[in-house]
Amino acid sequence: MHALPRLLDRLLAGALVVSRWAVYAGGGAILISAFLISFDILSRRFFGLSTWGADELSYYALAVSTSWACAYTLLIKAHIRIDLVTNRVPDLGKVVLHIIALLGLGYMAFATTQAMFHVFQRSWNRGSTSITTLETPMWIPQGLFVAGLVFFTLVTALILLRVLAAVLIERDYAVVNRITGTVSVLDETEQAIAEAEALQKRNG
Amino acid sequence: MLLTAIFVLLGLLALTIPVAAALFILAMVLEWEFAAAPLSRALGHQIWDTSTNFILVSIPLFILIGELLLRSGIATKVYDALDSWLSWMPGGLMHANIGTATMFSATSGSSVATAATVGTIALPQAPRFGYDERFFAGSIAAGGTLGILLPPSINLIVYGFLAQASIPQLFMAGIIPGLVLSGLFMLAILVMCLIKPEWGGERRKSTMAQRFAKLVHLVPVLVLFGFIMGAIYTGWATPTEAAAIGTVVALIMAFMAGTLSWKMVGEALEGTMRTTCMIMLIMIAANFLNFILASIGLTDSLLSTIATLDLSPMQTLFLLIGFYIILGFFIETLSLMIITIPLVAPLITSLGFDPVWFGILLIVLIEMALITPPVGLNLFVVQGVRKRGNLNEVIVGSIPFVLLMFVMVLLLIAFPGLALFLPNLATGG
Numbered sequence: 001m002h003a004l005p006r007l008l009d010r011l012l013a014g015a016l017v018v019s020r021w022a023v024y025a026g027g028g029a030i031l032i033s034a035f036l037i038s039f040d041i042l043s044r045r046f047f048g049l050s051t052w053g054a055d056e057l058s059y060y061a062l063a064v065s066t067s068w069a070c071a072y073t074l075l076i077k078a079h080i081r082i083d084l085v086t087n088r089v090p091d092l093g094k095v096v097l098h099i100i101a102l103l104g105l106g107y108m109a110f111a112t113t114q115a116m117f118h119v120f121q122r123s124w125n126r127g128s129t130s131i132t133t134l135e136t137p138m139w140i141p142q143g144l145f146v147a148g149l150v151f152f153t154l155v156t157a158l159i160l161l162r163v164l165a166a167v168l169i170e171r172d173y174a175v176v177n178r179i180t181g182t183v184s185v186l187d188e189t190e191q192a193i194a195e196a197e198a199l200q201k202r203n204g
Numbered sequence: 205m206l207l208t209a210i211f212v213l214l215g216l217l218a219l220t221i222p223v224a225a226a227l228f229i230l231a232m233v234l235e236w237e238f239a240a241a242p243l244s245r246a247l248g249h250q251i252w253d254t255s256t257n258f259i260l261v262s263i264p265l266f267i268l269i270g271e272l273l274l275r276s277g278i279a280t281k282v283y284d285a286l287d288s289w290l291s292w293m294p295g296g297l298m299h300a301n302i303g304t305a306t307m308f309s310a311t312s313g314s315s316v317a318t319a320a321t322v323g324t325i326a327l328p329q330a331p332r333f334g335y336d337e338r339f340f341a342g343s344i345a346a347g348g349t350l351g352i353l354l355p356p357s358i359n360l361i362v363y364g365f366l367a368q369a370s371i372p373q374l375f376m377a378g379i380i381p382g383l384v385l386s387g388l389f390m391l392a393i394l395v396m397c398l399i400k401p402e403w404g405g406e407r408r409k410s411t412m413a414q415r416f417a418k419l420v421h422l423v424p425v426l427v428l429f430g431f432i433m434g435a436i437y438t439g440w441a442t443p444t445e446a447a448a449i450g451t452v453v454a455l456i457m458a459f460m461a462g463t464l465s466w467k468m469v470g471e472a473l474e475g476t477m478r479t480t481c482m483i484m485l486i487m488i489a490a491n492f493l494n495f496i497l498a499s500i501g502l503t504d505s506l507l508s509t510i511a512t513l514d515l516s517p518m519q520t521l522f523l524l525i526g527f528y529i530i531l532g533f534f535i536e537t538l539s540l541m542i543i544t545i546p547l548v549a550p551l552i553t554s555l556g557f558d559p560v561w562f563g564i565l566l567i568v569l570i571e572m573a574l575i576t577p578p579v580g581l582n583l584f585v586v587q588g589v590r591k592r593g594n595l596n597e598v599i600v601g602s603i604p605f606v607l608l609m610f611v612m613v614l615l616l617i618a619f620p621g622l623a624l625f626l627p628n629l630a631t632g633g
Contacts, residue, residue, distance in 0.1 A: 020474075023473070023478070027473025030264045030265065030473070031268070031451070031469075031473065033261065033265075034265055034452055035448075036448075037261075037445055038448045038449045038451075041448070041449065055258050055261075058258070058261045058444075059260075062261045062480075062484070063255035065264070065477060065481075066255060067255070069478070069481035070481055072481070073478055076478065078481075080224075080482060080486070080536055081221070097219060101225075104221035104222065105224075107225065107228075108489065111228070111244075112251055112488070115244070115248035116248050116251055118248050119252055141256075145255065197324050197589075
């Protein structure tokens, strides 16, 4: 009976690992972009070279790293929700709100994935390239972007399934709050504080 | 149409649907209900255009600069240096609180991070030197809000993008009001500690030699800030390009401070992506909503509705200010900005106000929201770092600063030049 929740837990744990690596990779791409743009502007200003497309690579990095970070942001509950009522309703109400919130986010994830897939598909069929010096085949950045959105949609669905399993099979509302729910303002500030204090210690 | 939109949005937010999804669903509902031709075909291109906007690349870069600097340990040295320069005045270390917050906000895009950093350094000093803890905590909470007014500011980038106002001009426009507000804070501390000397705590004097020796600690932040703003001001680089070079410089500074490590960079990148994704997802939805609102004519309908109210532009402006102050009590500040800008920005322009000037005014109102209960993030941060007394003390200590922010709003209305002088100078207008 509890095999399904355990399986979903394992999948979620796996998704967290994958999404964390995606975040490091995306952050790394942003950091590399910083170097490329710096190099580009310095070579332009001081050596009169023309731009070769660092800006273009950097905005692909922004798009792809964003779409791949969405799942992580969801897993650590960092997507902003206006949370004026959840603390004032009974547990069952909270669970219902969490499910509605997940459905809402899931709808956005699915609709954006679908819309972007059409854009990607058209670029692929037509062999579109960017109208820049790089002539980037558009399906490459768009494909990576869509893949991140697909991952986001799958993770949203996975969390939703896990919540439903908790409600219908385990009948345990506490699990729901652990998996989804809002990060209360207190959690959020606690994290900022813990980080600041750890730094104070480390840097003396 | 307008009422439908407002009710749907409030309903979605009340169901605690994430802000990005709420804006997105609202756009879809409006399109389905009111659009003559299906607009959602444009969705894919809208998403891609927002996601690959070069100006928005500056968001992760500025966040990364802030993350790197906060983790580099430079803040402690800045506080120490400002302490030696400012603590002789009545109010002592509280001036260093404001000063450090001012310097850090100039490089970090986040108010919460600024308040947490200054708080961890400064708060242990309050009981040691006998300060009034309420006022001391208030000075940190308020000082931390300067982060979003002084450039580079993520909130200004978000505003500029959604209101189609020039981000370099917004950055220029934030400087004088940011410094004036910071000066007002210090003046208030000075005056209040002259009236009530027991609030002030023990003053310490440093010799000029000590002061100059510590001046060197201010150099990194000033250089970084001066470089970023100078490059943007002279048109040498766009905000994104300046942010890119700033990121490289921040890495070098962390290296020279001996605090650069893989772990530190990893943490900084994780924090950067978390915030970036949260903002970008809302931006993608907000920009799509912007497009739908304009396409179905809701923006025009709002403008004509306001016109029938027969209010003068000034009355409308004060109505808006009241509206932001009330919403600011309850709604998380970045969401508040993004939700309202698509409707408010066209209104402001149609009333004949300068969108750059209004951006600065809006940011001061948002700063106020950060230190007003029940949802005032900086209050929670400061109380959390303090670990003694209760939140009410921080709230009480912040009241003088909230009032000063309101004074700043009035000053901006009376003297728009405070915001517009520098941008006009730069464009020669």
